[in-house]
Amino acid sequence: MRLNRSVKAAVAVGALLLVTACGSSDDEGGSPSAQSGLNPPDLKAQSKLGRTEGQVNLINWAGYVEDGSNDPKVDWVSDFEKETGCQVNSKVAASSDEMVKLMKTGQYDAVSASGDASLRLIASGDAAPVNTDLVPNYKDVFGGLKNQEWNSVDGTAYGIPHGRGANLLMYNTEKVKPAPDSWSVVFDGASKYKGKVTAYDSPIYIADAALYLKATRPDLKIENPYALDQKQFDAAVDLLKKQNENVGEYWGDYLKEVSAFKSGDSVVGTTWQVIANLAEDEGAKVEAVVPKEGSTGWSDTWMLSAKAKHPNCAYKWMDWIISPKANAQVAEYFGEAPANSKACDLTSVKDWCETYHAADEDYWKNTAFWNTPIEQCLDGRTDTKCVPYAKWVQAWTEIKG
Template identity: 80%
Template sequence: MRTPHSLKAALAVGALLLTAACGSSAGSGSASSGLNPPDLKAQSKLGENEGQVNLIAWAGYVEDGSDDPKVDWVSGFEKQTGCQVKTKTAASSDEMVSLMKTGQYDAVSASGDASLRLIASGDAAPVNTGLIPNYKDVFTGLKNQAWNTVKGVNYGVPHGRGANLLMYNTEKVKPAPTSWSAVFDKSSAYKGKVTAYDSPIYIADAALYLMKTKPSLGIKNPYALDQKQFDAAVDLLKEQNKNIGEYWSDYLKEISAFKSGNSVVGTTWQVIANTAQSEGAKVKAVIPKEGATGWSDTWMVSAKAKHPNCAYQWLNWIISPKVNAEVAEYYGEAPSNAKACKLTADKSLCATYHASDESYWKNVHYWTTPIQQCVDGRTDVTCVPYVKWVQAWTEIKG
């Protein structure tokens, strides 16, 4: 699935549509222990830079000044390393996975739905974080996680993170909602004005709600659903569909819908809430009592990289304090490097995005690829894989 975009990035590349992503829950890399990826070895030392690096990235992640002369974290990298950057902007995680299989690219900014697929297929190489000096300053809560670490082996470096929040119109939705029941069990109260994220990964939002409200289902991880659990989440979303006014994929349209009153409650990102408020919308966004889903992107190195040394240089550069601060601010997310918080132009950015508040992130279940090997550790059942999530999403929307 695709990751969030800040308003600035969206304006720079046009109103891009978001694509289907996938998720995982908060927790350690042990959750993906059911995977048995190919026995690949991480690079043991850095060699001479090859003079070029070919990247696959979400729009807004590898800015070179061509969209905005003031937004450029490529030129400094090229000058410092001698590695010339060539970037392919991808529109979806599926596209990223396909492109990585060609062997023409050295690194990718993979979302949680793509990362485990790349690891399982052997398209992503283990990463030696000892060769990436800035990795030591990455927030502890982003290290060794289920979407980029398998059996203690790292497959990349965290780029940033964000939560999927509940946004509501403060004048139309009263009392102020504290639960996802506002968009599930009580959605009929706002019939036609409920909005939801248009992606198969949204099934995890329903699973998270059921995990907290129907413990008899035994859901422990919203991305590890056996058939009974999966069917319950799908049924809940089919009921919700009757009250949905719009599934949003272009978040500029979501802002417009909340401003006009066509939407009054639904899922959102912090950057959307901030922008809507700045444009006069009477909205607030919260993490409900059940918690929330969320995302963290990972820069991964191709197992077929022709320029692995430049790829490692890029991974170190993109999470360096100054550059990570610039990317996070431009894109609209919490940075991954703890030292970045002192370097943002907006000194309140890290507080707004809860960058260093690990207690906040404990309630966020990060996107991770749903696979047949249940990522919650169960071995007595088979979980529903991502391809089935995609099929079900089509049925849910009718």
């Protein structure tokens, strides 16, 4: 589950599965690694803004569109409505699958898509290209979030970056010694902590196993943990089935993971920075690190519906949510690194961006951001087929028994 920054926030939080494969735009940033096989419809981005339509209908993760109704102190929607005249109607989605389903209805203007949703929306023509020139605050988005595989295709931008986070290794400093620097502690060495290992409850976690095998099994020739041929995929699944014997609990609810580390029921496993912070604040003796093999991670993108009835208000919203003040607010409330570089000067916690490595592009270079596995291998191979996401879902059920 994606989580809200505040433990007290009574908001339902959606389960994230994984993220896309797409290409580049003409702004600064990365370049596509492999997009062969992804052929979205030939849609054109809006060339200019017209009059706002008076409302905008959004699909979003909990904590992304706050108007004070969940917490009177948390509100970046009301000022948007006053400034633009666009009334915000938001729908919290519980999963990426739900986001895709809702976007296909044509009733929504924009969505805060994770990559698995964004790739499907792009390929199906449900998401429209975006004109970043119509989003003034885009210029201040960190370069490492622009032109990436989860928000652009073949030189065309399909979304506006919202924020990012890495999946870390958390361990009990009193029970796990020596301090681990490798994912081996939850894979090949997991039996040492049998019954007290925890793992993220989602098919996306197969990529974590693949990332570890990329470093430890060079014979498998894994280049991209989201581009696995059958042999590579089987190896990752086998590793996770062996790990399952030592897992005490798979977590999706961040409160359960915090509680498990406080009680000692869990002593080592995957986590997010915000969970580590909360666990430490509540007295758990924990540390969270990026292991030497690197880590997986997530980044969300605001995408425009190709059927948007209120596209001008949607563009206004995309610009607003990445404006320095609003982006700082949502980053702190949700628990992530903001997308806008100027947001770092406006967070209430002054070292927020340092803690979440917002501007540390070297840190993110070791992060394999979630992508959606498709048959056309995302690592550029054309002589084989890779295992698509549907089979990841089936395998995850088998892994957990």
